[in-house]
Amino acid sequence: MSDFRVRFAPSPTGEPHVGNIRTAIFDWLLAQRHGGDFIVRVEDTDRARAVDGAVEVIIEALKWLGLEWNEGPDIGGEYAPYKQSERLPLYAKYAERLIASGFAYKCYCSPERLIKVRKERSKQQNTTGYDRRCRNLTGEERNALELELRARGENPVIRFKMPLDGTTTIDDLVRGEVTFENRLVDDFVMLKSDGYPTYHLAHLVDDHEMRITHVLRGEEWLPSVPRHLQLYAALGWKPPQFAHLPIILAPDRSKLSKRHGATSLLEYREMGYLPHTMVNFLTLLGWSLDDKTELFSTDSLIANFSIERVSKAGAIFNTEKLDWMNGHYIREMSTNELADALLNFWQAYPPPEIPSLPSHELALEIVPLVQERMKTLRDAAPLVAFLFKERIEYEPDELIQRRMDVASTHMCLEAAHDGLTNLPAFNAESIEALLRGMVKEIDVKAGQLFGSLRVATTGQRVAPPLFESLEVLGRERSLALIADARDRLDVATAAHK
């Protein structure tokens, strides 16, 4: 068996949050780095918050990123099942064992009483929220309460007896030693009245049963560590190593949430980010190799990742840097790779600019036009919208460039039309040679001629390079557009007079 068994344990309560996904990436990286196992386990112990289809969405997100697991709910494994809702008897068994060994007790307090007690105690310096009433019940009292509860068709919960004195210390992989006072920790609920375990019991039992060696999780779990360590001790089990990761923050330094924009990893896919960008970027949010390396291939991430270099402070999710990195990786793709990526993206999320999915051949021609102008896959369609329009729209005035007038613009369009009509080969190279020569002949600036033609053929002031665009447009279409521009110019001028 491998020395490293690391698990990602999402609870299916909605879309996969980038913070959780970052944890999954770290888990995966750690397992890969040490040739260990990566396990996915679904923590669906909260029936009230369960969301249909959430497991599938989470799995889809992990697959999109290219993280592969050795054991999980979809593929099974030696320690199946990998859904906590299918392991209920196991948790009940350990909860009962803990009662028998004196480390736990049944609690009969009503939710109403708990709320009331918590409210009263919160005013005092005394800090636990629960007063441990049921911890010290006599046998008779216990029997009476049990009967009373059962008569109403309800069940008690099972609480863990926290030590009333002493301290618990964890040696966290990223934060070092942290000590907590036991008396300030509540007798937490391990088994709920519906028979489901709480996170505290469930994750711990499963981590032990599944022989997990390293637990990576958000730092919001740090305050729960004394509970877990005491539970391990009560069960006589050796705890795994813990690493509490810094959280991902929004620009205002609060926890990243919906109101700050996209939080689901899949939303980033929809916005046109590449999976590798997300892996690279998210890894850098909380980890760094040195003082200069930022761009990592997946292999070098695996080769270099270590928990020792995980930072302690929370990091703000910086969209601008994400954009830069995505643009970088888009530029690094081969023409063929980008064409495929674009086609897949357009198929999944049809852009308004493109009426129907282009052929692979056309995609191959489009890529050079847009590749170095893109930050996300979404940026491509608007740039080449002119290729798909029946009729392009623009104000005739836009044809007239700086220090030009109607007459000179008309002359430019006319000359270009004639020249392109007679050009032997209609490709970017010869188009450029022709038009550049023309600039000298008719005595205008390159920017003036090209600018007019750009508006005439694309309807846009900002567009991909002219010569290449004309080539993709084709001779026939280019000539028609230029002729049309000339006519529009004439009509507009006539209307003015």
Next chain:
RNA sequence: GGCGCAUUCGUCUAGCGGCCAAGGACACCGCCCUCUCAAGGCGGAGACCACGGGUUCGAAUCCCGUAUGCGCUACCA
């Protein structure tokens, strides 16, 4: 309120006692290149290392306190 964690350019970070009058990246500004937009190249501005005390010959780096931010304080994870 209690407990815990954190604190280096706007942002992500390097730094683990002298190599730091603090390095890199994104963003920003300028120049170059250039058919627009980009991309790319070069350069610039930007952090008295939260603050205050120590320890030390010497501190961004170690210790203590304060402040601020965040997290936890559920029969949620």
